Amino acid sequence: MDYEHTREQEMIREAVRSFAEGEIAPVAQELDEAEKFSPELTRKMGEIGLFGMFVSEKYGGQGLDYVSYIIGVEEVARIDGSQAATVAAGNSLGIGPLYYFGTEEQKQKYLPKLCAGEGLWGFGLTEPQAGSDAGGTQTTAVRDGDEWVLNGSKIFITNAASPISMGVTVQAITGRRDDGKPRYTCFLVEHGMRGFTAREMKRKMMWRSSNTAELFFDNVRVPKANILGNVGDGFHQMLKTLDGGRLSIGAMGLGGAQGAYELALKYAKKREQFGQPIGKFQAIAFKLADCAMEIECARNLLYKACWLRDKKKPYEKLAAMGKLYCSETMGRVVNHAVQIHGGYGLMKEYGVERFYRDQKLLDIGEGTSEVQRIVISRYIGC
Amino acid sequence: METVVLVKRVPDTETLVRIAPDAKGILLDGARMVMNPYDEIALEEALRLRDIHGGAVCALSAGGEKTVETLRTALAMGADKAVLLTGLESGSADSLTLARAIAAFLRSLPFDLVLAGARAVDDDGYQVGPMVAEFLGIPQLTFAVRVLVEGGAVTCHRAVDGETVVARAALPALVTAHKGLNQPRFASVVGIMKAQKKPVETVTLAGLALPEGKARVETRSVRLAPERAGGLIIQGETPEEKAKVLVRALADAGAL
Numbered sequence A: 001m002d003y004e005h006t007r008e009q010e011m012i013r014e015a016v017r018s019f020a021e022g023e024i025a026p027v028a029q030e031l032d033e034a035e036k037f038s039p040e041l042t043r044k045m046g047e048i049g050l051f052g053m054f055v056s057e058k059y060g061g062q063g064l065d066y067v068s069y070i071i072g073v074e075e076v077a078r079i080d081g082s083q084a085a086t087v088a089a090g091n092s093l094g095i096g097p098l099y100y101f102g103t104e105e106q107k108q109k110y111l112p113k114l115c116a117g118e119g120l121w122g123f124g125l126t127e128p129q130a131g132s133d134a135g136g137t138q139t140t141a142v143r144d145g146d147e148w149v150l151n152g153s154k155i156f157i158t159n160a161a162s163p164i165s166m167g168v169t170v171q172a173i174t175g176r177r178d179d180g181k182p183r184y185t186c187f188l189v190e191h192g193m194r195g196f197t198a199r200e201m202k203r204k205m206m207w208r209s210s211n212t213a214e215l216f217f218d219n220v221r222v223p224k225a226n227i228l229g230n231v232g233d234g235f236h237q238m239l240k241t242l243d244g245g246r247l248s249i250g251a252m253g254l255g256g257a258q259g260a261y262e263l264a265l266k267y268a269k270k271r272e273q274f275g276q277p278i279g280k281f282q283a284i285a286f287k288l289a290d291c292a293m294e295i296e297c298a299r300n301l302l303y304k305a306c307w308l309r310d311k312k313k314p315y316e317k318l319a320a321m322g323k324l325y326c327s328e329t330m331g332r333v334v335n336h337a338v339q340i341h342g343g344y345g346l347m348k349e350y351g352v353e354r355f356y357r358d359q360k361l362l363d364i365g366e367g368t369s370e371v372q373r374i375v376i377s378r379y380i381g382c
Numbered sequence B: 001m002e003t004v005v006l007v008k009r010v011p012d013t014e015t016l017v018r019i020a021p022d023a024k025g026i027l028l029d030g031a032r033m034v035m036n037p038y039d040e041i042a043l044e045e046a047l048r049l050r051d052i053h054g055g056a057v058c059a060l061s062a063g064g065e066k067t068v069e070t071l072r073t074a075l076a077m078g079a080d081k082a083v084l085l086t087g088l089e090s091g092s093a094d095s096l097t098l099a100r101a102i103a104a105f106l107r108s109l110p111f112d113l114v115l116a117g118a119r120a121v122d123d124d125g126y127q128v129g130p131m132v133a134e135f136l137g138i139p140q141l142t143f144a145v146r147v148l149v150e151g152g153a154v155t156c157h158r159a160v161d162g163e164t165v166v167a168r169a170a171l172p173a174l175v176t177a178h179k180g181l182n183q184p185r186f187a188s189v190v191g192i193m194k195a196q197k198k199p200v201e202t203v204t205l206a207g208l209a210l211p212e213g214k215a216r217v218e219t220r221s222v223r224l225a226p227e228r229a230g231g232l233i234i235q236g237e238t239p240e241e242k243a244k245v246l247v248r249a250l251a252d253a254g255a256l
């Protein structure tokens, strides 16, 4: 058994940490308050290699393992949830499906730009009527010669309406199986295709500088060449994508918990009441001890899930556990962190309230905590 | 153009400093160690000059096994090769011994330019760079905020006492880098992977045939700076009353 990262992984952590502290930390609060997505920061994140870490060098990626990628997301999330969302969704939901299921031409066409952080790609699964129940998709695609005609809409799609968004992978119903259930196919819909509109969703509580979109498809004609993989593969592709995506949401929980914990620890040593640092009061010290312990558990669970994936072993159950545990750990940690800051914790200047808000999405996105429990209970045979 | 950059591994300035039990140094276990920020500036300049003039950049550091990490960071930023000088643990060596060893090694190497940070943020000596130049008998230009290499010479803008002095020296020369010279790049993931394949050569002090020379400076004790005492807020209803209280307080403190 070996709990050490490789030298390369440690260096990646150090490099992303320096970058996040140097380039993201100074602007995170400002972008959050302005509810502004930053293409410049996204490009910088691309320059240091935060997009396409698990993609082969042939397509402009870095050819690294999944653990390295997760370390990258974790270190960005330690500073800012919004930028971590851009990276996690950009990789797991944008680049991932194209890389794992795309044809050679599709990979050549899209991946180099996406891996450079010059473009973003969305993943359109959720619809107004189909959230946790992804099988409730209503968007349809009907074949017409060498094209398919898409109609429907998607909601809450990350990275899909930014100035650098290039397109979206869209799941649509393309017929019925023999048992009457819908057959799903994924289409690569590019920005600029006639009938496709992407509208940015504003006034979010969290991830305020991450781009979220509502998408409308009104008789969008998509060429046959833009089918991801094969007709009918859609559902399987979505499930596979979500398994990987869970690890990156887990990394956001872990990194966010670490960031909030560090802020709280620092504050507890500095803030004095009743003539001593508040960290000397056991009530405060015990909260911090709990945070440290839970973060350690979360980290071990998540890294184990990534390690299984890198070893090509079944990792899906641990991915669901990792996503759930890391998100809920961050929930408890941010709650303690704000409490330790007292009234100042509620003020924007102290940054910790941003972690508090950003955490809530992690209980909801890419499968709610309830859905993760459903997944886990199936794996353990309930 | 062949450039050597002197880099030092130092504790991050954010690290909480703890004094060692013998009070002769600080405890470094658990501290986050980084490349001295001034050396990052020196390295960045070397990389930029290489882009213009070609050649190779070699990062050189003296220290223990862990120092290799700092050299790998230099390689990840873009240096072509790295040299670790071992057998000289910092703490036991003063700036003079260190500079003598570095100079002895550099004599075995063809170079046009040596770049170093103007200071190291841990012991703030400002000495190693200039001493190396002296031992090598080459010109030195310190506190550079702009560097230009042209026609076998280096021209620097030196920030001195709020003025800028423009100075020029023939190569080979040594330049120390000051804040404001450039904005160092971040090591990228691609750079990190390339760094794993670049060579790190280890050179032991014993192999350098150094003249005898013990450290001449000994650290007697290290103390934390005293905590700043709380200020005094002058109370009073009117300005006159406050002035009176202030004068009395100043007199009591022996300031008047």
Ligand SMILES: Cc1cc2nc3c(=O)[nH]c(=O)nc-3n(C[C@H](O)[C@H](O)[C@H](O)COP(=O)(O)OP(=O)(O)OC[C@H]3O[C@@H](n4cnc5c(N)ncnc54)[C@H](O)[C@@H]3O)c2cc1C
Residues within 6 Å of the ligand: A089, A093, A122, A123, A124, A125, A126, A130, A131, A132, A133, A155, A156, A157, A158, A159, A207, A212, A361, A364, A365, A366, A367, A368, A369, A370, A371
């Ligand atoms: C900022 C943001 C970004 C997002 N990015 C993307 C994206 O890029 N791509 C994408 O496709 N989607 C994205 N989503 C959508 C997200 O995945 C969904 O919001 C999520 O899956 C939940 O769906 P819903 O909101 O419709 O909630 P619902 O499914 O309506 O759930 C409401 C509540 O009911 C519970 N519930 C539902 N079913 C069950 C059940 N069977 N048993 C017990 N409890 C149940 C849920 O857990 C939840 O508590 C994003 C969402 C947000 C907010």
